[in-house]
Amino acid sequence: MRIPFFTADFSAEQERKKKLAEETVKKREDEAPITALIEKHFDTVLHTAILTSAVLGSVYFWRRNLRRFPTxxxxxxxxxxxxxxxxxxxxxxxxxxxxxxxxxxxxxxxxxxxxxxxxxxxxxxxxxxxxxxxxxxxxxxxxxxxxxxxxxxxxxxxxxxxxxxxxxxxxxxxxxxxxxxxxxxxxxxxxxxxxxxxxxxxxxxxxxxxxxxxxxxxxxxxxxxxxxxxxxxxxxxxxxxxxxxxxxxxxxxxxxxxxxxxxxxxxxxxxx
Structure with a gap:
């Protein structure tokens, strides 16, 4: 069965858009690797920041209020x-x-x-x-x-x-x-x-x-x-x-x- 001409053009257009999107993503990663990394791992960075703040806050609170002085x-x-x-x-x-x-x-x-x-x-x-x-x-x-x-x-x-x-x-x-x-x-x-x-x-x-x-x-x-x-x-x-x-x-x-x-x-x- 012969594939209609317009269907082949549509597939080619989709392939072209896909390649363009991949090139755009790659270009962004090359131009701004840190920003891209944060966007890609935003949840991980956010959770790490919250955990670090909680740990530092706990240490600060302990040193000021819960630290025991022996002598x-x-x-x-x-x-x-x-x-x-x-x-x-x-x-x-x-x-x-x-x-x-x-x-x-x-x-x-x-x-x-x-x-x-x-x-x-x-x-x-x-x-x-x-x-x-x-x-x-x-x-x-x-x-x-x-x-x-x-x-x-x-x-x-x-x-x-x-x-x-x-x-x-x-x-x-x-x-x-x-x-x-x-x-x-x-x-x-x-x-x-x-x-x-x-x-x-x-x-x-x-x-x-x-x-x-x-x-x-x-x-x-x-x-x-x-x-x-x-x-x-x-x-x-x-x-x-x-x-x-x-x-x-x-x-x-x-x-x-x-x-x-x-x-x-x-x-x-x-x-x-």
Missing amino acids: ANHVTPELIARKKPLVGYVTSVGDGDNFRFYHTPGGWLTGWHWLRKIPTGQKALKDQTIHVRLAGIDAPECAHFGKPAQPYSAEALAWLRGKLLNRRVRVQLYQRDQYTRVVGMCWYWKWGIWKQNVSLEMLQVGLATVYTSAGSVYGEIEQDLLKAEKTARSKKVGMWKLVKPFDSIKNDGTPKTHRNRTCRVTILFLAN
């Missing part, structure tokens, strides 16, 4: 400058104005206490806790390094242990001191909702004085701290029971005065 040596000046408080669990209280806590970033939301357990025991907690010196106050010191215990040091230690030991706390970091501790303001939760400031409360019960030496920090509550100490003095609560009404400021029985007096006695003893 005070891991607390950087940048972290302090951010003024972001740390949440943790108090594992020990060594004196009337300092304690150690295990940093638990994210708290309950990231599984701490119900999925992620906090280590116990001295060996497991070694190099895993942050040593904190309470900001704004000075509490009576217990006996150490051959120095006798200061009056009301046992009461201050017992009070602080009763408030903080084995409890969740929130610590606002201010600076690091010469003893590799972090100086910070601490709050604990009362009835699950109210945050109590430990420094302020210790002043109110007469178990600490406002810290006035060089490098002291008070956050934003310096006047509140001074007022709390003044009220405790006037009511003679806690250690202020030991101070006579007409004692001079130089002999007021505060922890700082006691330390200075002890140091003077020690120096005189060694000199003789």
Whole structure:
């Protein structure tokens, strides 16, 4: 059977268009290989970009919010400058104005206490806790390094242990001191909702004085701290029971005065 002439012309035209399209595609690929590659693999590039952004965003979020800081040596000046408080669990209280806590970033939301357990025991907690010196106050010191215990040091230690030991706390970091501790303001939760400031409360019960030496920090509550100490003095609560009404400021029985007096006695003893 003979093929009609117009059918042959139509087939030739289709073949010509097909070749022209192939040449156009090849020309585009030669002239713009990167653009062509993106057009050809757009979905792959898009998914890769989304995944990369998600990974980088997760790393950034983890570093800013979920990274755990084991010790005070891991607390950087940048972290302090951010003024972001740390949440943790108090594992020990060594004196009337300092304690150690295990940093638990994210708290309950990231599984701490119900999925992620906090280590116990001295060996497991070694190099895993942050040593904190309470900001704004000075509490009576217990006996150490051959120095006798200061009056009301046992009461201050017992009070602080009763408030903080084995409890969740929130610590606002201010600076690091010469003893590799972090100086910070601490709050604990009362009835699950109210945050109590430990420094302020210790002043109110007469178990600490406002810290006035060089490098002291008070956050934003310096006047509140001074007022709390003044009220405790006037009511003679806690250690202020030991101070006579007409004692001079130089002999007021505060922890700082006691330390200075002890140091003077020690120096005189060694000199003789």
